[in-house]
Amino acid sequence: MEYERVSGRVIQSVQRAFDLLEHIATRPEGARLSELADGAGLNRSTAHNLLASLETLGYITQDKKGAAYRLTGKLNRLLRLDAEAEHALRARIRPVLETVSQASGESTFLALVTGTDYLCVDAVQSDKPLHLAVRPGERKPLIGEALGHALLAADTELAAAVRADDPQRWERHAPEIADAQRHGLALDLDSQQAGISCVAVAVTRHAAIAVAGPTSRLPKSRLLTIGRQIRAELDKVRPANQGWL
Template identity: 30%
Template sequence: MDDDISSDDSGADTAAAKRTGLVNSVLRACDVVGFLADHGPDVPLAQVADGTGLTRPTAHRILKTLEQAGWVRTTEGRYTLTMRVFAIGSLASRGNSLQAIARPLMTALAADTASTAYLYIPLDNKALCIDRVEPAHPVRVHHVNVGDSLDLSSGAAPLLLAALRPDLASAAGLDGGSRDLTAALAAARSNGYVVRHDDVYPGITAIAAAVRGADAHVVATIGIAGLSETLAGAAEDTARESVLRTAASISTALGFNR
């Protein structure tokens, strides 16, 4: 099979690629991904082709291939990178301050509570999971993957983001929601944490606390998810305190001063 997606590549380009060990189609796909990252979301085919110097048929084939791979989605002829690209990027960016600081503390939290630890940030009026640490435990909870985004009304950590960031709640249309949602947001705001049973899925208990930056702004939420039968009674209280301590430690490391 020819390595190049486009049939309109020049022979000189193909020969040069073979001499250098490069794959033209991969380079072109990288150009397309980079262009969408800089100019997205919702970029039309013509703009992608013009911006990358590709013919429209070649750009179209690359975009369709990226769509099949789950890297790009299309809506009414316009193209946008998916969260899968972010998930891969987040793995490469664990050296950034938030993830680098949080990762060892999340590892300790997962071990202490025998639960899966999660780190969420707000993105596009949703809660985006940017890291997950599993416990060394025979039963693990995999209901959210890195790169997944949840509605702010779904799950302990997203709900806490909505409660402590009224701007997010308003943008997500949660103002004037149901009586149960309004009460849950008020309780989360008052307590400063969230405990939810049957969280996202039945039989799962989730606990979340807020992470604040140097300016006291809520920048993330950290939480755990585990089996409800394990996180019950005194175990739930102990786990809640562990989550709160972990969130406080990350916040302090980010410069937050109570």
């Protein structure tokens, strides 16, 4: 692998790796080594080494050895929604947060995937003296939280990447994630934070809503009822004949 500079502060091997990624991105059906090497102006040995590195890092994949290379979803997971799309999603979801919070009496929040974490971007706080305070800007790992489990259950590529990144932690929470896949919602029954329980429902592969509060007010039956209400309220504001974004 070469490390000489092309110009200024650009490192040649980095530039070549991104050239290959850009070539693969233009071919949804995938691209083989020979055409990628020719398209990027590289000899096949150099192209193969770079592609092997990108595959090991999880940015590209092959169905089998010698097959075409395709992008994975890892690049998308590094990015948050652009500002305009995030604003539009938050505007659509805000009434749901308010309605569910008022009906449940608990704090309700919206979070987005960012890498292997989720980031809270909007919240409606409970007005009860004893409640869970959730603040926009808070970030937590996807594994180990009901909201993260709902997102992992909704995106198989994200789940595979997170599992590969931390297999031991994944195995500890695999039953909860599997339950979220089966039921379409994720529960945390006083397991991650003493005295706090939560229900979470994915809105898209990149966004989810959660309601959390004292376990004394949120037994499993109550959480399931709230989960159904979240779905019902989402159906009321879901865009017709188009996606959320």
